[in-house]
Amino acid sequence: MSYNPLIPEPTESPYTSASPIQVNFAQFASIFSNPLGGVTYNHVALNNPNQGKHAAVLMQNQSVDPPVINTLDVIYPKNATSKVSTEPQLFLKIPEFLPIPQDGNKPGNLPMQLTYNSVGTAGPIYYSFLPGGYLLYFGSVTALGFITLSPVPTTILMAIAIPNNITAGLPNTVSTEIAANNTGFTIYSNAVGVFSFTWMAVAVA
Numbered sequence: 001m002s003y004n005p006l007i008p009e010p011t012e013s014p015y016t017s018a019s020p021i022q023v024n025f026a027q028f029a030s031i032f033s034n035p036l037g038g039v040t041y042n043h044v045a046l047n048n049p050n051q052g053k054h055a056a057v058l059m060q061n062q063s064v065d066p067p068v069i070n071t072l073d074v075i076y077p078k079n080a081t082s083k084v085s086t087e088p089q090l091f092l093k094i095p096e097f098l099p100i101p102q103d104g105n106k107p108g109n110l111p112m113q114l115t116y117n118s119v120g121t122a123g124p125i126y127y128s129f130l131p132g133g134y135l136l137y138f139g140s141v142t143a144l145g146f147i148t149l150s151p152v153p154t155t156i157l158m159a160i161a162i163p164n165n166i167t168a169g170l171p172n173t174v175s176t177e178i179a180a181n182n183t184g185f186t187i188y189s190n191a192v193g194v195f196s197f198t199w200m201a202v203a204v205a
Contacts, residue, residue: 003027061088065111071095080113080133082205083154087117092131116205118151125150129205137201140164141187142194148184153203159185161199167191 007024008017040055062078073094080089091111116129120137125147127137134157137149149156156178163172172191176199179185187197 065091065093068093068095068109075114078111080205082116082133082151084151085117089113089117089133090115113205120150127151130202133205135203135205137203138199140196140198142196144187144189144191146179146184146186147199147201149201149203151205152183153205154182155204156182156185157202157204159199159201161187161189161197163189163191163195163197165191165195167195172197 003024004020007020008014041058042055044050044053044055059077062076065078066074066076068074073092075090075092077088078091079086080091090113092114093109093111096109112131113133114131116133116135119129120127123139124141125137125139127135127149130136135151135153139147141147159176159178161174161176163174165172167190172189172195174187174189174191174197177186177188182203185201187199189195189197191197
């Protein structure tokens with residue numbers, strides 16, 4: 001026999017429900033947790049030091065943003081389109097955004113993207129995500145010129161570089177120019193000889 005979530009039935013007496021309850025109890029430990037490919041889904045199995053705790057939680061992808069009910073926040077997966085792909089991402093809707101007191105407009109609760117489908121830890125260009133569907137890129141260079149961002153963002157919002165060396169007792173001058181096609185940016189400087197720059201860019205995924 002297999003686990004029956006409808007046991008015990010409200011109309012059944014304890015006498016007739018005892019046997020199916022015992023079957024359910026015997027099956028419960030094996031179905032409570034669902035390990036697959038080395039990953040535990042939903043809850044950690046019983047008779048484990050972490051029994052009952054949440055493991056990898058499965059969520060159904062939504063085609064539209066669900067409404068906010070009462071004062072509860074809504075966290076849900078939905079497809080998000082970036083420059084390079086369309087992937088399910090985690091979104092958040094809150095009951096109400098609270099602006100500064102001087103803003104008399106009624107605030108909305110538009111969905112906010114919380115995740116991105118990858119992070120870059122290999123270098124030399126590193127990247128991670130920021131709430132709202134943004135990517136944060138950073139790294140360092142020892143040569144002036146163009147820096148190509150990967151993954152390619154939709155729009156680069158800002159790019160800055162900071163000199164790590166000095167020339168004639170002063171920090172090297174530095175400026176940046178974002179490419180018109182938003183594939184990267186160029187670092188300009190008066191630096192000569194041995195030098196390095198730490199840089200950062202923020203972009204729309």
